[in-house]
Amino acid sequence: MRWRSPLAGLAIIAGLVLYVVAVVTLAEFVPDHVLAETLYYVVTGIVWIWPAVSVIGWARKDDGSQQG
Template identity: 45%
Template sequence: MLNLNSGYFIMLLGLAAYIVVAVTLAGFLPDHWAVQILYALVAGMAWIYPAVKFLDFSYRKQQDKKATIAKEDHPSQD
């Protein structure tokens, strides 16, 4: 199961891969200051949404795991 620490590690690997791709693509851009600024803005913010979603996913998995353990430790009196 994915825990919070492995989630952070996976996110860091994904971010490193994103940086490699973004820098590689930047090499193919035209040498014009407006294009470079626009690309820097888009590429600089594009990673935020997937990172937040991934962290939310891994955090929810961790919370679900804790809730399951708590239910097993204290079963309800049905």
């Protein structure tokens, strides 16, 4: 049985929750300007994808187990 997939799913969910909390907390320090806020949320909305892709890539590794 592939144990990496459920573990990766839980890691992504937990990491995303922590990331959202950090993004919302740090948003208090963003200048109160529409362009600054938009840029902040666009960048932080995209940045989380890189670690998630890394975790998914790790979960897809075969480990030499059954293929089918």
